[in-house]
Amino acid sequence: MKILSRLALLLASLALSFAVGELFLRALDPPVDVAVFVPGEQRIFESKRGSLPGVSGPARFTINAWGIRGPDFGADDEYRVLAVGGSTTECAVLDDDETWTSLLQAGLSERFPDRRFWVGSVGRSGHSTRDHRLQVEALLARYPRIDAILLLAGGNDFLNRLRAGWLYTPLSTKSSAYRAGLLHHAFAIHPSFEQPELRIVRRGKQLRNRLNSREQRTEQYANLVVLGRTWRKRAPRIDALPDLEAPLAEYRSNLAAIRASASRHGVRLIAMTQPALWHAELSEELQALLWLGGEREFPKGKRYLSVAALAEGMRRYNEALLAFCEAHAVECVDLAAQLAKDASVFYDDVHFNESGARQVSRILVDYMATTPPLSRAEATLRRPRAGEYAIRSAKSPHDAAARIAVSPEPHNRVQRLRSARRPLRSSR
Numbered sequence: 001m002k003i004l005s006r007l008a009l010l011l012a013s014l015a016l017s018f019a020v021g022e023l024f025l026r027a028l029d030p031p032v033d034v035a036v037f038v039p040g041e042q043r044i045f046e047s048k049r050g051s052l053p054g055v056s057g058p059a060r061f062t063i064n065a066w067g068i069r070g071p072d073f074g075a076d077d078e079y080r081v082l083a084v085g086g087s088t089t090e091c092a093v094l095d096d097d098e099t100w101t102s103l104l105q106a107g108l109s110e111r112f113p114d115r116r117f118w119v120g121s122v123g124r125s126g127h128s129t130r131d132h133r134l135q136v137e138a139l140l141a142r143y144p145r146i147d148a149i150l151l152l153a154g155g156n157d158f159l160n161r162l163r164a165g166w167l168y169t170p171l172s173t174k175s176s177a178y179r180a181g182l183l184h185h186a187f188a189i190h191p192s193f194e195q196p197e198l199r200i201v202r203r204g205k206q207l208r209n210r211l212n213s214r215e216q217r218t219e220q221y222a223n224l225v226v227l228g229r230t231w232r233k234r235a236p237r238i239d240a241l242p243d244l245e246a247p248l249a250e251y252r253s254n255l256a257a258i259r260a261s262a263s264r265h266g267v268r269l270i271a272m273t274q275p276a277l278w279h280a281e282l283s284e285e286l287q288a289l290l291w292l293g294g295e296r297e298f299p300k301g302k303r304y305l306s307v308a309a310l311a312e313g314m315r316r317y318n319e320a321l322l323a324f325c326e327a328h329a330v331e332c333v334d335l336a337a338q339l340a341k342d343a344s345v346f347y348d349d350v351h352f353n354e355s356g357a358r359q360v361s362r363i364l365v366d367y368m369a370t371t372p373p374l375s376r377a378e379a380t381l382r383r384p385r386a387g388e389y390a391i392r393s394a395k396s397p398h399d400a401a402a403r404i405a406v407s408p409e410p411h412n413r414v415q416r417l418r419s420a421r422r423p424l425r426s427s428r
Contacts (some may be wrong), residue, residue, distance in 0.1 A: 034138045035189040036066025036122040042082070045093045048222040052093060053343045054353025055423040066143065067188065070101060070120030073144050077118040080145060080376070081106075084132050088274065088350055089123025091357060093221065098354050101150075102134065104368075105360035111369045128156035129254035130171055130322040131186035138187070146270040150364070151258060151337075154317040155274040155350050161247040162305065163311075165296050168242075170250045185318045225348060228291030237306045238295065241313050248320050255324050270368075271325055273318040275334040278311040285340060292349040300373035310349075333367050335360060 032039055041063040047055045064072045069090070072082070083089050083101045091099040101409060105119035122135060132153060141172055160167055174182075183190050254273070262269040293310045295303045305313070318336050325332035339345045345356035352360060368374055 016067050030332065030424055032142075032189060033191050034142050034187060036124055036187060037063040037067045037069065038096050038157060038188045039063060039065050039067045041252065045221060047093055048226070051222055051226055052347040052353065054092050054355050056354070057095070059093050059098070059360040061092060064120070066119040066120075068122055069096070069099070070105075071118065074118060075118065076116050078116050079147050080118040081105075081120075081148045081150055082139070082143070082146050083121040083123055083150040083152070084135060085118065085121075085123040085150075086127045087123070087125035088155060088352060089121055089152045090125055091121075091123070091126065091352060093347075093353070094354060094357055098357055098363070100357040101362040102351065103358060104364050107361050107365035108368065108374070110171045111365060112374065123152070125418050126156060127186065129251060129258065130157075130182060133254045133257040134183065135259050135262070138190070140261060140265040140267055145265050146265075148270060149258075149273070150270050150272065151263055152272045152274065153255075154316070154321055155276070157247065157251050157254075158313050158317045160291055161244065162293060162295060165242070167245065170246050172250070172253070183285055203333050209324060215321060228268050229288065232291050232293070232304050233288075235294075235302065235304045238303050239306045239309050241305070241309050244313065248316065250340055251317065251320055252324055254319065256328070259328060259330055268331070270331040270333065271321055271333065273321055273334045274314060275336045275339045275345065276311070276314045276350045277341050278307050278349065279341050280308040280311055289343070289346070313425075329373070333363065338363055395396055
């Protein structure tokens with residue numbers, strides 16, 4: 001009997017300790033019931049030498065208590081910017097301090113030393129506007145004040161269409177089961193998930209990830225890139241794009257949903273076109289860096305689109321974004337027209353290396369510093385309400401970027417301004 005009594009006392013003590021620990025962690029952690037990443041997640045990525053041009057050293061990948069890659073919210077933050085996108089926003093193999101989002105925060109702070117900025121990222125590999133439309137609405141409803149959304153989209157929408165092949169169907173026709181599964185793809189934590197995770201369990205997973213991070217994820221990613229390049233090199237090429245009419249219509253519908261969510265929450269929306277290494281005259285040396293563009297689900301892509309076809313497909317998605325922004329008075333920065341298509345920007349098809357991230361951040365700092373509400377003086381250009389300003393590319397990808405300002409008037413009158421002659425470097 002004494003043994004049973006002691007065992008019962010021990011179990012009761014453990015249960016009480018567990019409950020107290022859970023309550024303590026719930027009081028300590030923010031009330032997060034929606035997150036794109038697991039709060040507190042931490043990994044370390046190490047790039048194989050020479051496999052990712054322009055990327056060096058180990059990269060810390062740290063998620064804060066809100067499930068965001070970036071610093072925690074500060075009580076004295078004057079202007080908060082949340083970046084939404086896929087892997088080109090995530091910048092997984094770049095260190096926390098080398099991502100374009102981190103550099104944007106540093107650049108804005110340097111430009112305006114008397115103001116305090118916060119920039120965080122919920123960009124995650126594989127996410128498209130199907131995910132973003134869910135994320136923007138859910139996150140803005142729960143986060144402390146967000147002043148601006150930076151949306152870098154289009155790349156995964158295009159590549160996912162290629163992977164789907166003849167099985168592609170628009171989101172509007174998907175079943176309720178698919179839509180439920182999409183929530184699990186878009187979020188690590190969501191109220192609709194049947195079993196909310198205990199804080200103690202979450203902390204245990206974070207500890208496990210930290211212990212395993214150096215060996216687990218970094219080798220997987222490096223091997224994936226190298227293997228993908230081998231598959232692409234050996235696979236046959238196709239020059240014909242699949243039908244993009246329905247996917248582009250869905251893309252515009254998703255953009256409209258994102259715009260509506262931002263407007264509903266009173267948050268500024270700045271969209272960006274997706275830059276890519278692809279263009280018809282890409283050198284053989286740079287083609288060796290490519291590994292995306294498979295016709296079917298990766299890794300067994302069977303056939304891969306030619307570089308010219310990939311460039312044309314990406315151009316159509318970027319043009320769709322620019323046209324949407326012009327039609328709906330949404331700010332849009334045409335990154336694709338301002339970045340060179342070479343290894344000074346990319347380590348593969350679309351992902352930024354350290355130099356590329358610096359260039360992206362400089363473009364965004366210059367843009368945000370000269371548009372309301374951050375601009376201090378009246379600019380040379382007429383600037384509409386909330387900085388409704390777009391940068392559109394000229395017809396040739398190597399020509400200068402032509403600047404246009406979108407009028408806030410009902411008829412959306414467009415004022416075309418002289419383009420700034422800034423040729424892009426050719427990779428030939």
